[in-house]
Each structure stands twice: as structure tokens, then as C-alpha cells.
Amino acid sequence: GAVVSQHPSWVICKSGTSVKIECRSLDFQATTMFWYRQFPKQSLMLMATSNEGSKATYEQGVEKDKFLINHASLTLSTLTVTSAHPEDSSFYICSASGLRNEQYFGPGTRLTVT
């Protein structure tokens, strides 16, 4: 099946700094990429949807100025958590969708803000 990678797999940062997470589709062109957030022992929550070359669409309650999403190419989307705080600590997962709308998930990035 299709492969989606995320980098880094885990990151620890200090409060107030920014962190960039990359999501890459390795063997197909992802017209749409999705970013999810998973709190411990809870389900995933869709944060935003990004289409290549256009601005991301954010879900209600998600601050677009805090969670910057860039989808510059058909194989790469980035999520930047700006001015991170401890409450932003979470597991961030991306997924990529191609022409058949099936989503392939990345392995996730564990963010810990101290």
C-alpha cells in the first residue's frame, strides 16, 4: 500500500518555541492532506485539510495562526506549531489522500512541550 512518512517521530521543545512537522507521501501524489491531533486515550480530531497549492481549511476551534499548514507540493505538507505551550503536547498524525479518496496515515509525531 501507499506509504506516508512523518518527521520527526518525536520532538521535545521548550515553551514559546516553534516546531515544524513534515508529512510526505512517498509513492503517490497526494492531492489532499489531513492533519489530526490525538490526545491520550482519546480519539483523533481533525485539525485541518490542505489541498496542494491552496490555503488550508481549518476545523472550528483550531487556531490557524497557531497551527500553520503549508502544502507546497503533491508530496509534502508541513504543520508548524508556533509559540508552543505545554497544552499543545499531543500526538499529531497526518494522512494523505489521492485520487481514490482513500487515506493513508503517517506514523505520527509525539510533541512534548516543556
Add this chain to the structure above:
Amino acid sequence: GNSVTQMEGPVTLSEEAFLTINCTYTATGYPSLFWYVQYPGEGLQLLLKATKADDKGSNKGFEATYRKETTSFHLEKGSVQVSDSAVYFCAPGDADGLTFGKGTHLIIQP
């Protein structure tokens, strides 16, 4: 939008027991239906899917049938193994993305 209700866990079974994890959904259209699995310390993996009514998805001994009349997509396996211990997510999906259930933590004891 779509929504999904999934039985809450944890579900604890003995090895070789029969498994059913219930999932019902509401949708404005006709979504595809997915089961995803998350093994400890790993990301999500697609377990199986069904794209239209009466379709049956199957993989690794797991099965689920798209029941439009009851808006359900229950996950079943005839004989579970310790290695099946994981969190299972039911999710209707369409071009707008996936809507996940809360996840069911499955624990299989030897």
C-alpha cells in the same frame, strides 16, 4: 457532517475468543466505512474498508459488513490472538475527511 458511535472499552477477551466491536454511524451522504487499528506505540493503520452497502471488508481474519439499513459497520473476528491487542477506530469517510469514533481498546489475554 458524519458522526460515529463506537462501543467503549476496554474489551478484555481470552485468546481464541470471538470478537465483536460495534460501530454505528450517521451520515448525510453515502460514506465509505473504515476500521483503523493502532498498535501500542505505533500510528494508525488501515485494517479494512467497505465502499458501498452490503460490501464486506476483510483483512487478517477481521470482517465488517456495510449495513446501510442499520447504519452499522460492526467489526468481527472468529478467534482473536494476543497480537490483536490494540485500539480499534471505526470511521466513516468521504472527500471531506474521516470522522473517528472514540476508539475501542482491545486486550487479549493468553
